[in-house]
Each structure stands twice: as C-alpha cells, then as structure tokens.
Amino acid sequence: MPLIVCHSPKGGEGNSFVAAGLAQGLSLLGRDVVALDMTAADGLKSYFGLAPDQSLPDLEEEVIDQLTVGGVGLRSGWRAAHQPDFAEALRAGDLPFDGETVFVADVASTDTGLAQVLRRRARLHVCTLTPTAMSLAQLPRINPARALGEPERTTFVLNQLDETRRFARHAALFLRELLGDKLIAQIHRDEAVNEAVGMLQTLARYAPASAALADMERLVIAVDGLCAGEAADETVRAAPRAAKNEAA
Amino acid sequence: MRSDAENLLSRLGQNKFRYQEFRDNFADMELWPLFEALIRDPRISGDTAVAGLDRDEAHSGAGSAGAGRPYPASAVPQSVAKADARTDGLFGRYETTPLAGSAHEDVRSLLRQLNDRVAAGEL
Ligand SMILES: Nc1ncnc2c1ncn2[C@@H]1O[C@H](COP(=O)(O)OP(=O)(O)O)[C@@H](O)[C@H]1O
Ligand SMILES: [Mg+2]
Numbered sequence: 001m002p003l004i005v006c007h008s009p010k011g012g013e014g015n016s017f018v019a020a021g022l023a024q025g026l027s028l029l030g031r032d033v034v035a036l037d038m039t040a041a042d043g044l045k046s047y048f049g050l051a052p053d054q055s056l057p058d059l060e061e062e063v064i065d066q067l068t069v070g071g072v073g074l075r076s077g078w079r080a081a082h083q084p085d086f087a088e089a090l091r092a093g094d095l096p097f098d099g100e101t102v103f104v105a106d107v108a109s110t111d112t113g114l115a116q117v118l119r120r121r122a123r124l125h126v127c128t129l130t131p132t133a134m135s136l137a138q139l140p141r142i143n144p145a146r147a148l149g150e151p152e153r154t155t156f157v158l159n160q161l162d163e164t165r166r167f168a169r170h171a172a173l174f175l176r177e178l179l180g181d182k183l184i185a186q187i188h189r190d191e192a193v194n195e196a197v198g199m200l201q202t203l204a205r206y207a208p209a210s211a212a213l214a215d216m217e218r219l220v221i222a223v224d225g226l227c228a229g230e231a232a233d234e235t236v237r238a239a240p241r242a243a244k245n246e247a248a
Numbered sequence: 249m250r251s252d253a254e255n256l257l258s259r260l261g262q263n264k265f266r267y268q269e270f271r272d273n274f275a276d277m278e279l280w281p282l283f284e285a286l287i288r289d290p291r292i293s294g295d296t297a298v299a300g301l302d303r304d305e306a307h308s309g310a311g312s313a314g315a316g317r318p319y320p321a322s323a324v325p326q327s328v329a330k331a332d333a334r335t336d337g338l339f340g341r342y343e344t345t346p347l348a349g350s351a352h353e354d355v356r357s358l359l360r361q362l363n364d365r366v367a368a369g370e371l
Contacts, residue, residue: 133282140291167280169272174283177274178292211252 007115009138014159019106020047025220039108131171185219
C-alpha cells in the first residue's frame with residue numbers, strides 16, 4: 001500500500017513542507033502522486049503555490065476536475081479522517097490507498113491517534129525533526145512502545161539545519177549516531193522556503209538553486225528507494241499467504 | 249565546500265569573502281544533559297542503553313585506537329555550567345538535581361566509544 005505518512009511529534013518542524021516536497025519530487029520521478037492534507041490547518045497547499053482561499057477537494061469526493069499542481073493531485077483528508085468509522089474503513093480497504101498511486105499524507109502533530117492508525121497501513125513513516133532542544137525532547141514520544149533502534153518503518157528527516165548554531169551542530173551529530181540509517185536526510189534552514197510561500201510559488205519554481213531544494217532532492221531519492229524496497233518485501237511476505245489461500 | 253556556496257562565491261568574487269564551515273568533530277560534541285536524558289530514556293534505548301555500540305564494538309575491536317585518550321574535559325557545556333553556578337535570585341531555587349552516577353558513567357563510556365570510533369575513521 002503506497003501510503004507515506006508524514007507526522008512529527010511537534011508542530012512547526014516542517015512536516016507539511018517535507019510532505020509537499022516529497023509529493024512533488026516523487027511525481028518528478030514519474031510516480032502517480034496524491035498529496036493528502038489531513039490537518040485542520042490546511043497548510044500543505046501553501047507549498048504548492050496555492051493561496052489560502054483555494055480549497056482542496058475532499059478525499060472521498062468524486063471530482064471531475066482534479067486539482068493538480070505540477071502533476072501532483074491535491075486532496076483534503078481531514079474530514080474523512082475524522083469520521084467515526086475512518087479506522088474501520090481503512091482496515092477494510094475502503095480507502096483508495098491501493099494501486100499505483102502514492103499517497104503522501106500530512107498529519108498534524110497533535111493528531112497522534114490518526115497518525116498511529118495511518119502508520120499501521122503505511123509503507124513508510126517520515127518523521128521530521130529540527131535540531132533544537134524542544135524537538136529532541138519529543139523523541140521519546142514518537143513510538144513509546146518500542147526502542148528507536150528496533151526495526152520499524154519510521155524514518156527521520158532533520159529539517160531547518162543551521163550549522164552556524166552550536167546546538168544544531170551537536171544535535172545533528174547526536175541524531176546521526178542515535179538514529180543511524182533511519183536518519184535519511186537533512187535539510188538546511190533556508191529562507192527561500194518562506195519566501196516561496198510568500199510568492200505563491202513552489203520552491204522549485206521560486207528558488208531552483210536553493211540549498212533546501214537540493215537537500216529535498218536527496219530526501220526524495222532516499223524515500224523512493226525505501227518505498228521500492230518495501231514493495232519488494234511486501235511481495236515476498238504476501239507470497240506464502242497467497243499460496244496458503246490457494247491451497248484452502 | 250557546498251556547491252551552492254561555491255557558486256555564490258564565484259559569482260560574488262572569492263577574495264572579498266571568507267568561507268567557513270561550521271562542522272564539529274565528534275570529539276567537540278558536548279554532552280548536553282538533554283542528550284544524556286534521551287540516551288537513558290527506556291522509550292528510546294529499550295533496556296540496554298548502549299546496545300547499539302556494543303554491537304559495533306564487536307566489529308571494531310574494543311578499546312582500539314585512542315582508548316587511553318582522556319575524555320573531553322567538560323561533559324556539560326561551559327555556558328550551561330556557568331548558568332548553574334548562578335543559583336541566587338528568583339530562579340536560584342531551580343537548582344539542577346545531579347544525575348544518577350551510574351547512568352552518567354554509562355553515557356561517558358558511550359561517548360568515549362564514539363570518540364574512538366571517530367578517531368578510527370569509522371564515523
Ligand atoms: N528548511 C526550512 N528552512 C526554512 N524555513 C523552513 C524550512 N522548513 C520549514 N520552514 C518554515 O517553518 C515553518 C513551519 O513549517 P511547516 O511545514 O508548516 O511545519 P509543520 O507542518 O511541521 O507545522 C514555516 O514557516 C516554514 O516556511
Ligand atoms: Mg503542517
């Protein structure tokens with residue numbers, strides 16, 4: 001199931017920015033991508049150059065004119081995700097997270113229940129952190145049930161890295177050691193991210209040579225590789241099950 | 249040098265600017281008490297705080313290069329230590345409680361191992 005869940009334990013880290021960048025980048029790699037805003041704040045669209053008054057079609061709505069930006073479909077999943085039977089629908093496979101389309105979901109930091117439900121069905125969980133003490137202090141909350149080192153489909157992105165700051169440098173070193181290859185990318189702090197939103201443009205359009213965009217590219221390639229790997233694993237895992245079903 | 253910096257400098261004329269990379273070695277990394285607390289947190293470490301390092305150590309051979317090197321003098325950043333010394337006034341009552349000795353030692357040995365691995369060029 002090609003669902004990528006973007007969820008950070010804290011707001012303001014760049015979760016929406018990363019979700020948008022992933023959707024845009026995976027689309028450039030030729031994937032069929034839908035960016036799914038599951039937050040009430042409705043901020044994901046800002047990274048697609050859209051104005052605040054532009055509303056996204058609902059995830060479950062039949063729409064004739066899809067809203068797409070640069071090939072990425074945009075949908076709001078907030079309403080659907082807050083229906084009482086959402087978890088059940090997700091379990092039953094009533095939601096369109098199958099097939100070839102990659103769904104990149106932006107989940108609000110406070111919506112931990114939703115994040116948990118989605119993470120169970122996701123191919124990958126991307127957790128964005130910043131090299132600040134307040135962000136690091138949230139680390140134990142990401143998956144309290146198990147140690148960070150245990151195998152799990154959670155990966156980390158260190159965003160808003162500013163190497164002129166001492167704590168940021170130390171935090172980056174510390175996280176690299178603590179998370180190992182689960183830390184899949186770091187993205188530098190870059191004012192172009194803010195300015196692009198102000199210009200109602202995507203970062204790729206507004207600042208194609210920006211440091212943040214170059215970093216994002218590396219993240220996209222890492223995520224694409226991991227998703228492909230997971231897909232292969234899923235086939236292997238599914239094979240014995242399918243054989244059993246046939247025998248029955 | 250990062251390519252974006254290199255491009256910018258060549259556009260602006262190299263000689264007017266000084267390029268500086270802010271990059272620390274592991275040896276320069278200060279052990280902030282927050283880092284210690286995280287390493288000790290069972291939700292992060294499981295039960296064995298240094299399990300990951302034990303595993304790696306098995307490959308590199310424990311106590312190889314630089315094992316005898318003294319541990320960097322300050323485990324706590326100096327600015328923090330200075331702040332701790334100022335215990336009078338309104339906030340004076342929030343004196344920091346010392347960390348449990350054994351946990352402290354664990355983290356020190358962990359950092360010492362990190363140090364060694366950096367010295368051995370593994371990190
Ligand atoms: N790499 C970056 N460099 C500079 N600013 C950034 C970066 N990433 C995010 N930001 C800014 O940080 C703020 C929070 O980003 P956002 O994606 O809305 O976070 P979240 O969804 O985690 O709350 C925004 O103002 C955004 O423009
Ligand atoms: Mg957001």
